[in-house]
Amino acid sequence: MVPSGKASRIKELLVISGKGGTGKTTVLGSFAALSQQAVLVDCDVDAANLYLLLDPDITGTVDFHGLPQPRTVQEKCRSCSVCTEVCRFGAIQSGRIDYYACECCGVCIRACPHGAIVFAQVVRGQWFTANTQYGPLVYARLHPGEENSGLLVAEVKKRAREVAKETNRHIILTDGPPGIGCPVISSLAAVDLVLIVTEPTVSGWHDLQRTIELTQRFQKRLMVCINKYDICIDLTNEITDQCRAAGMRVIGRIPFDEKVAAAMSAGKPVVGSSGKAATAIRGLWSQVSAELQAIE
Amino acid sequence: MVIAVASGKGGTGKTTVATNLAAALARQGQAVDLLDCDVEEPNDHLFFAPVEWQQEQVYSMVPVINEAICNACGLCARDCAFHALAVIAGKVLTFPELCHGCGGCAQFCPCQAISEGQRSIGEVLTARVAGIDLTWGRSQVGTVLTGAVIQAVRHRANPNRSVIIDAPPGTTCPTVAAISGVDLCLLVTEPTPFGLHDLQLAVEMARSLQLPVSVVVNRTGDMQADMLGKVKAYCQENNTPVLLEIPLSRELAACCAQGHLWVNEYERWQKEFTKLWSLLEKQVA
Numbered sequence: 001m002v003p004s005g006k007a008s009r010i011k012e013l014l015v016i017s018g019k020g021g022t023g024k025t026t027v028l029g030s031f032a033a034l035s036q037q038a039v040l041v042d043c044d045v046d047a048a049n050l051y052l053l054l055d056p057d058i059t060g061t062v063d064f065h066g067l068p069q070p071r072t073v074q075e076k077c078r079s080c081s082v083c084t085e086v087c088r089f090g091a092i093q094s095g096r097i098d099y100y101a102c103e104c105c106g107v108c109i110r111a112c113p114h115g116a117i118v119f120a121q122v123v124r125g126q127w128f129t130a131n132t133q134y135g136p137l138v139y140a141r142l143h144p145g146e147e148n149s150g151l152l153v154a155e156v157k158k159r160a161r162e163v164a165k166e167t168n169r170h171i172i173l174t175d176g177p178p179g180i181g182c183p184v185i186s187s188l189a190a191v192d193l194v195l196i197v198t199e200p201t202v203s204g205w206h207d208l209q210r211t212i213e214l215t216q217r218f219q220k221r222l223m224v225c226i227n228k229y230d231i232c233i234d235l236t237n238e239i240t241d242q243c244r245a246a247g248m249r250v251i252g253r254i255p256f257d258e259k260v261a262a263a264m265s266a267g268k269p270v271v272g273s274s275g276k277a278a279t280a281i282r283g284l285w286s287q288v289s290a291e292l293q294a295i296e
Numbered sequence: 297m298v299i300a301v302a303s304g305k306g307g308t309g310k311t312t313v314a315t316n317l318a319a320a321l322a323r324q325g326q327a328v329d330l331l332d333c334d335v336e337e338p339n340d341h342l343f344f345a346p347v348e349w350q351q352e353q354v355y356s357m358v359p360v361i362n363e364a365i366c367n368a369c370g371l372c373a374r375d376c377a378f379h380a381l382a383v384i385a386g387k388v389l390t391f392p393e394l395c396h397g398c399g400g401c402a403q404f405c406p407c408q409a410i411s412e413g414q415r416s417i418g419e420v421l422t423a424r425v426a427g428i429d430l431t432w433g434r435s436q437v438g439t440v441l442t443g444a445v446i447q448a449v450r451h452r453a454n455p456n457r458s459v460i461i462d463a464p465p466g467t468t469c470p471t472v473a474a475i476s477g478v479d480l481c482l483l484v485t486e487p488t489p490f491g492l493h494d495l496q497l498a499v500e501m502a503r504s505l506q507l508p509v510s511v512v513v514n515r516t517g518d519m520q521a522d523m524l525g526k527v528k529a530y531c532q533e534n535n536t537p538v539l540l541e542i543p544l545s546r547e548l549a550a551c552c553a554q555g556h557l558w559v560n561e562y563e564r565w566q567k568e569f570t571k572l573w574s575l576l577e578k579q580v581a
Contacts, residue, residue: 181442
């Protein structure tokens with residue numbers, strides 16, 4: 001935990017969902033517009049979407065390397081197959097490396113009797129800093145098929161903290177990746193408050209439970225909101241009751257609203273429009289921002 | 297034929313397409329394997345509600361330090377790419393949740409003070425439901441080793457049957473683990489700027505794996521006509537045929553929300569998904 005006591009310390013909100021497509025970016029894009037004084041971050045390094053809503057001017061691009069990769073020096077390789085025997089991941093056949101299977105552990109490099117495999121730095125993606133009308137944005141793109149998403153998320157988050165200090169902003173609003181794996185675990189680091197956006201579907205409810213379990217494992221302060229709550233009122237009520245019974249706060253319900261789809265199609269935050277979803281998201285933000293302020 | 301259903305963006309309808317496609321074939325008497333490789337958030341089984349299933353643990357190896365032999369030289373900690381070992385106060389500590397199970401520490405310990413134990417990273421579950429052999433993986437909450445659970449699910453596929461793989465969202469390592477080597481990658485997208493953006497990334501990923509690609513566009517409607525045009529233009533330019541368009545419909549959404557399959561409720565969708573499979577067969581041939 002970050003030491004408390006300073007009113008001016010940077011506080012970070014992470015929006016996640018478990019299941020994809022429940023409305024994380026819809027909610028976070030609107031929070032960005034409502035806050036006006038936050039640093040904005042997209043930790044979905046597979047498929048960053050927040051920037052599409054924010055029309056950014058990119059101010060910096062940095063290559064991301066991650067772990068170095070093994071390379072075979074062909075002149076030295078004698079096809080003895082020691083590398084094949086030691087690799088647990090089935091990623092190397094007598095010096096021929098399958099980079100999709102390789103974990104970059106380096107065991108082949110250490111085992112090769114001929115010194116024929118070496119580590120090499122590779123560019124696995126980029127991260128970007130940008131200015132938007134709502135504040136600075138940090139996001140990234142891992143190249144298709146690449147690994148080390150958790151390391152890239154950590155880089156993005158580190159850069160966001162630096163930007164917050166440089167620009168004297170005290171709130172970081174972070175759009176998380178779907179799922180509960182490596183990039184989500186990395187996204188949770190140093191976060192003060194987690195907002196889970198779910199939807200009243202059997203899939204949304206199932207994934208919410210695993211996401212709550214992950215968040216609690218990292219002892220994070222947690223709030224839940226239900227998007228498109230009126231597409232299945234029974235499930236909305238069940239989710240609400242069970243979350244509350246487990247001591248969690250369900251702080252908002254966003255109605256199904258065709259204006260959301262229209263705003264997204266136009267690449268604009270929903271709160272720019274009038275409409276019932278926009279009203280609900282404004283109410284959600286006032287609760288979330290009050291909660292962030294109240295955190296010591 | 298082995299088909300992977302994937303998408304860059306989450307929530308576009310992968311599970312809807314994979315489950316309905318599998319059910320449509322099974323209803324016609326075809327032998328179908330449905331593999332849910334979204335092991336972080338597996339959902340396919342929710343639409344079949346199996347009452348009984350078999351379950352097997354998936355393990356990864358982790359170091360076990362023999363403190364009677366270890367002299368805390370620190371070689372293991374220095375060379376671990378994943379920082380899963382550290383020497384603190386003259387003692388080697390292990391961090392199993394960071395370990396990828398490469399075995400390097402045990403193999404290269406100069407004192408032979410490291411052996412290996414097993415750690416559970418998830419389960420593979422199998423059930424026979426509605427004529428489908430359903431397999432799904434479930435990663436343990438908090439593990440980063442989802443790829444190994446995905447591999448364990450894929451090992452259950454019988455390539456002599458019709459195999460449908462439901463892949464995790466994204467464009468990087470877990471998705472690649474789920475789709476590499478299939479006969480065709482079926483990408484599900486939606487007519488929004490996000491859907492198109494992530495479709496482009498997913499096509500790039502599939503092409504880098506040298507997989508043929510086809511597309512399903514979900515939630516098309518009048519308000520999305522402009523974006524639908526853009527998605528179709530992109531698909532045409534990139535030689536990725538659109539095999540099915542699914543309209544935006546509150547009724548269909550509500551059916552899914554409650555865990556029901558369209559092919560069981562609507563004759564039209566039984567026909568549409570059967571037709572989709574025959575179009576996929578033509579693409580593969």
